[in-house]
Amino acid sequence: MFPIHDDTPRTNGRPYVNYGLIAINIIIFIYEAIITSYFSNIGNLFSNYGAVPNLILSGQNLVSLFSSMFMHGSIAHLLGNMFFLYVFGDNLEDRFGHYKYLMLYLLWGIIASFAHSIYAISTGSGDVPAIGASGAISGVLGAYLIFFPHAKIHTIIFAFFITTVRIPALAYIPFWFIMQLIFALIGQSGGVAYLAHIGGFLAGVGTAYFWKFFSHIFNGPSVVNSKIDKMSQYQPLKNDLPDTDVSPEIIIGNGFMDIIIQARGIHMDANIQTEFDNSTNILSVQISEFNKTYSIPIPNINNSVLKISSVSVLNGVIKIRLEYEQ
Template identity: 50%
Template sequence: MIPIYDENRPSKRPYINYMLIIINVIVFFFFFTQGFRTFKALIMEYGAIPALILSGRRLETLFTSMFIHADILHLLGNMLYLWIFGDNIEDVLGHVKYLIFYLVGGLFADLAHIASTLLSFYTSPVYYVIADLWTPAVGASGAISAVLGAYMLLYPNARIRTVVFYIFITIISVPAYYYLGFWFIYQLLMGVISLSGITSGVAFWAHIGGFVFGLMMVKAFNIKPKRKVIAKEEKAYRPVRPIVAPWVRAPLVDVHVEPERVIVMAYMPGVEESDVRLSVSEWEVIIAAERGDIRFYKHLVLPVPVIPRVVDLTYRNGVLSFVLYRLI
């Protein structure tokens, strides 16, 4: 299964998540363009080598290794997961706390990988362990696993659009707890197998450690998901129930799409601003108003996704106008 996107849009732009993705891409292509030998040498220099870490040397590689990838598929896979799941965690934590969470989660994941290498002394042939001790660990997957752990607790029921390869290629929507729970069980299974000395080149215990770190941080600090507020800047609107009556009119509605926002205007003469009820989701707007025998109701599908927060609402001369900022 390969995730495509989650049906859980953040309320603000995830600038730190963008920055992390850009840095990872730039570092990879900078290393890649240096030639094969130099590329391998740079991985050895900036990757986290357990034997050196345990001897107290090159501790900075616990962080530099998070921004290095072994090949293009390694990079694309990690960045896909970071793109899908990272924005919501940044939305909850805020920009600075998210960056700290990401880096510390990656550090915890590296330490879990090193600990699993030491544990292998008791479970696998010595020559496998020695090879692992001198193999550099690289990649953002440990830090991203921390993001996944936090996401599963914060948004267990968020829907994940997923490509499934089974006879035919199809796209399904599954809840996050199912997708990420299955992912974690797979990491655990492969992690246990790796302790026997059967290697695959994947640091499964880094994934496990990062995921557990994300779970622990959410629980330890009692982090709560950000509620999706449907409101004007100062006041909330009542939930909208469909108005069903012979005299209900559909208002004339005009939608203007701009690079960063969507302006909605509806002609509803004869009511007051206090009579207006709005309900906004990522792709839909419901506009309703009722005053005496005058009733309006309109279910509008938007041409682009928006942040479900109404701003700059006005009602003048029978024209309702408000702004919705676009999701980027």
């Protein structure tokens, strides 16, 4: 199963850091190919800049903790990692912000290297350098699972035929993690640092949980109302219709609020009528295609006057943006 894209919309512009990380990995790979005559003499380069477990745990050549996560041993190694980073990384940058995302990405890569180093020394392979971005990207997967469990991952399936399916992140990512555990337990290495994947993934999960419950300490409260202050930035809201088959969620930003509705099967040109009542803070969403009207309670942000600025549909997701003056 190979992911090609997800259906989680971004709300804070382009993921420049994620694009930059992909570009740096590609540039360094090209540089590797040039200085090693197309990988004919790669050993010294990996030994100098790869993460050698014996050296790492003895406090030597610690710069390799950073350099190793931007190096790859083959075009397949590079492309596989970059596709995963492209699919899952942009939404985390959207959530954390550019600077914090970069710092966390590097942190996850470092934790992954330490996890692999401990395991490698215990198995007698402490002198073999480890390279690749997969440890840091495993952290991306872990955090993505916590923040966007209901996102749909468009995935290519290779079997007796080739097809694409939409798999919930809550199924796709745990399956991926279980496979890493199985391969690690049975000792199926093949040059893959599975403990780096496991360590990075758990670091990403832990970071995301910490962020969800304590982000208000770093960012300050989004609104004045004490009940709303306790909301995470991406919290499910209950709908007042008992037969609803959508799950509204809310993202509060600077001067805007995005209402995200997962609506399976809806077409991009669907007729959607919206109305917001500032006196009751109720957003009414009428979807003719479903023959339903939804009433969604909206948080009161500093008694601001909200107005609907845009409505869009993409890949089964309805995004309604409300704007307000700060």
